[in-house]
Amino acid sequence: MAISTRNDNSRYRGLILSIAAFLALIGALLAFTFYTSSLIERNTALVDISNKTANHAQSVIKDLFDLQSSVGEHINSPHQREVRERLQTETQDIEQLLNGMRSGSSYVDAAGNNIKIPQLTTASEENALNAAQQEWNKLKPLIENYLDGADDILIDSSNELALAYEQAKTSSLRMNDSLNDLTNEVFEESESQASAIRLVQLLGVVAIFAYFLIFVFFFVRRLRETDAEALAARRETQEIMATVNTGLFLLDKDLKIGQQHSRALTDIIGAESLAGENFTNILRGRISDKDLNTTKQFIEQLYNPRVKEKLVDSLNPLHKVMLHNTSGDQSSDRRFLDFKFSRVYEDKDIARILVNVDDVSDAVYLEQRLEKERAQNDMQIEMLTTILNVNPKIVHEFISNTKNHIEKMNNILKNPGSSQHELERKLNAIYRDMHSLKGEASALKLHSFTKIASDAEDKLSAMQNQGKLSGNDFLQLAVHLDDLLSLSNTIEILGERINQAAPVNAANPAPSIASNKAASIDKVDSDTVTIADSNSHIDLGDDIDVDDASDSHLLPYYQDFVAHIAARQDKQVQLHSDSVPTVDIPKRLDKVVKEISIQLLRNAVVHGIESAAVRQSRGKPAIGFIDLTMQNNDSTFTIKIEDDGQGINYDNIREKLVSMGRFSIAEVQRLQPKDLLKHLFSSGFSTKEDADEDGGRGVGLDIVKAQVKEYNGKINVHSELGKMTCFVITLPNA
Template sequence: MAISTMSDNSRYRGLILSIAAFLALIGALLAFTFYTSSVLERNTALVNVSNKAANDAQSVIKDLFDLQGSLGEHINSPHQIEVRERLAANTQSIEQLLSGMNTGSAYVNSEGLNTDIPELTNANEKAALAGAQQEWSKLKPLIENYLDGADNILVDSSNELALAYEQAKTSSLLMNDSLDELTEEVYEASESQANLIRLIQILGVIAIFAYFLIFVFFFVRRLRETDAEVSAARRETQEIMQTVNTGLFLLDKDLNIGQQHSKALNNIIGTDKLAGENFASVLRGRISDKDLNTTRQFVEQLYNPRVKEKLVDDLNPLHKVLLNNASGEQGSDNRFLDFKFSRVYEDKDIARILVNVSDVSDAVYLEQRLEKERSQNDMQIEMLTTILNVNPKIINEFISNTKSHIDKMNNILKNPGSSQYELEAKLNSIYREMHSLKGEASALKLHSFTKIATDAEDKLSALQNQGKLSGNDFLQLAVHLDDLLSLSNTIETLGERINQSVPAAAKETKATESVVADIESLTANRDQTLDASTHHVDVTSNKNGIDADETDNYLLSYYQDFAQEIATRQGKKVQLNSDSFTQTQIPESLKNTVKEIGIQLLRNAVVHGIEKPDIRQSTGKPAIGNINLDMQSNAQNLTITLQDDGQGIDYERIRDKLIDKGRFSSEEVGQFSHSELLKQLFSSGFSTKEYADEDGGRGVGLDIIEAQVKEHDGKIDVDSEFGKMTRFVITLPKA
């Protein structure tokens, strides 16, 4: 947005020209005044020179008369010397003055100061000067003849003195007449010039005053016209500002709001006084400090001409921002506002930033509702897909285990705990239950469950790291438990709806058609729920044809899919092998425990054991990592063995992590044996992984295994060879 200045320049061109003419008139008058002043100064100088010459001529006569009257006095007497010196000086002065007026040369007075003598230009003045010079030319030689021998006692200068004296009587009078005539001519010229100056000055002042009156008249008229235009423009602007539904205002470089803004802005921002206020002060406490600082930087970049406006607009921190009420508290009057910033240019310079504010609360709430419905429908599709692709027995076990985990966590939360030891034990127990639940959900690709569990784990991890615990710290977990319970109820309801009975002859065909129609319905119309009366499927069959009454062979397929899912997320390749797992019957009392231990062992092997393909190949290993899962059973025990051909346990890394976490000093860790280091590896919250993600790094998996084994009075054996393999052997008593 740019503002053109061409029209403004055209409007002021007449004013500029009028002022220039006015100044030119004053300048001409001043120039004439300066010129006439110099002429008057010249005439004054001529009068002074003429008077000086006349006075010197009178002085010459007096000196000659004095010398004539003092004949007989010794020529070297002080009186004689003084008079002769004065006579000589006056003679020289008269010569310089008359010659200077004729040629305009400089005159050096008796004090040695230079004086410029103006040259005569008027004919009458020159004629008067010529008369004086003529008489002086008669007198001057006689005076010089006298002075040549007057100071010599051997020379009689009385005759020369007498001749000079007699000539002076005549010439001095004539010289005085000529010089008086010259002075009169100069006076007349000066008077004439003075009259001319006065006349021109009077006319000039009259002209200037008249011009000023005319200028003021037209200027005031133009000013009135301009005021009327401005007033009309202001009224139009006010009418626009009064009627627009969005908030409009200008913002300067210091984030100060302009004096003019739309009326709607007050209602949108929720503040009465905005004109002249600082934008940052208006927003302070109503948006986050981070957004406020980002806004300052954003406006600063908008004023940077080297930054493209379209590029910086993508960084707008006030796009659909939540603006709290004036008190800064959450409330019903909070709203979502969308601020749009545009540059305002003057020529090529960025003058202001135009801000357009809209209340987009309704649109944002609609988006949120649609997004929530979309998420719910996506979740239902995800759950429906899981139900159709996973053995029904596993689904039922997951629902049962989820509710069991939630019940356990609820019971743990109900136990208040008093000491730090009890609170830490409470925290670790909840962490194990949540991690177990997340493991089963992740294995089934139920990302809705996984996300809620991961968020809960983030809070649990923060509690582990905060040090001192209190009972109130656990209150925030209740929301996650409610969400998980709601999801488990949803998947249970979907399973029940799909599991409704149909005639045996058409069971499989109708089930398939019903499920396809159900998915299409959820995808096409996300605000519709499943209709129990139109969806039928027999969950005793699935895509793999596994019967629920068979042995527990379905677990192997479940583990293989789980291992591949984790490997894909971790950027690895694995192959899960098992020769004896499918041939072993798991006691009913250990099924959930075996399943849980298998999930955690597999996760640990893929995340921590198996290397990425490029690393494996660099050490001479095949790109695909091998994991062997075996299970043996005898009359007393059930033994689970998991071995991977990965990098093995790095005991030195365990030492470094223990020191970094501040659990032990370097001296203490240096004394630990491998068995003691393994014990730390099984402790809650300890992991050698740098960063936690969905699959690992929280230090809970091995803690869960140890808790499960302890619960059944079993034992754990770990064997590892660095760079080659790790083997876990879990022994669980059947009784």
């Protein structure tokens, strides 16, 4: 019994001694590895600090170049302030980093992290740092000298900026060379240390492997205990899989999920009994068929050893994918999951794919909200640009007109309509107001307004072409009206904050947006349109009041509007007017004059003036010419817009009427110019093949006709094919 006890003690003593020796060997290897790793870590940190310093030096010269390029820009502009603040921060950072490398002090980065900077240890490293420091000592005073007076509008700092920029072009390059030398020195030292680690690790692995063979040979009888340890390890794995918050599982080549997976996986995926199931069957119905097929191909490529894992990972179709819940629970119908795939190797073969799944719904929703806020910020910047660059009166008029248009369209939507005739009248009336609003927004370069109005016009155009209308077809327009009203309120608030001296007219309160069923509005009766003379004179009419007001600011507004459209249409157009800067427009006609002018100017650029190449081929100057004349004759007010473009092609109008199915070829040939002009002014008719932001929807001239009729005015149209077109609008003052 005693012998037995001595034998047991001897066995355990040998086991303990073997384990102790094994641990000592590993400990020595780890100690050396930790020591050399700390040196490599020190070198890595030093390389990072050196690169950071070089990057700051590059940023300094970029900022100086930016400031040099923007000389003349207001020093208190957001751009100037941002660049100066960044330049000052970068200057401080470079100074900290250079001093930190010399003394081994700490550095606080932009995120607030306290980073310990390793101290230089070799003479070559110090020489490289000294060279960089010398160049920085030349550049730093010049930057500080510029920054001292850069934010004072009374001080001209352009010379100081030029000196700093010229010095930076030399010093930054030399600093980069010196810091690059420092980096190379550190890299060489790191490579030497890495070689030592590899050698020691190789010897350690050989020793461990040899010792392991001896250990297995003498202690094979301990396999039972090893099995027990393996069982315990398995239980630990199961506990871990039951505890982790992410979904973990393995996929084989047949896309079957392994028997072991984390407990959280069932909650994340939203399905039970996942072990052994086909991964594609789990996803089917939760993602699109296209994404499902792409996922199969993606996993097949992961099992292809010739394809690099990093390259395939960039093509992951299940990165932040929206997963539909098929359980019927509407509260969790849309979730975003992020699947990460990693190869699991056995020797050199790819044995499994480890999949890690996270529910990233909150992060995705946050990104979406931030993107929406970013879009709103861009929109406000656009509005601020308009407010700051456009005459305040025009901005206030735009806000007032926008609310009037919205209120008018809203009232049309509220009024019920039953017959097709009433619904068509209602549609045309809304179309005219929407097009008018878009025209004013486009003139002010308010692309947010223009985009919403264009989207609404697309829906209105589709309704015109769908044939039979119903009241519910108009409900979709309420959203666009709400968006337009929101934008107008935003620009109104911004304008009041910026220009307190010119408050917005409060006489037009914000209308509430109707979501009621569609209704009707009076349309222009085409029977009241007549041709009075050979110049195609059209009579339209209603009542009007008069009030005089001066609008000398309109010419630059019109010229900018024409130039903007011409650029989009790839044309060269010049607008001229001797009368607009001095004419007194009656107050009651102020809005209608501007709206008619906008529509006719757009019509002249889009339909009248040819492209530069076409004009030159016809012997005309490349630049098209538009003459705008306004005249107040006491009893009447006249608007005359004449262009030297291609004129009205009546044959094109005939072809369009036939293609639209309004007339047969025989019928259209019998139509006289006065009849063709009536169609040119009708809603939905345009000779332009493709609609865009500026034309092609057949609404502009319809608006002009409706406005002239409302004010009891008349239209004269005179055109010579290939030479000119002239519109003369006469409106009574009383």
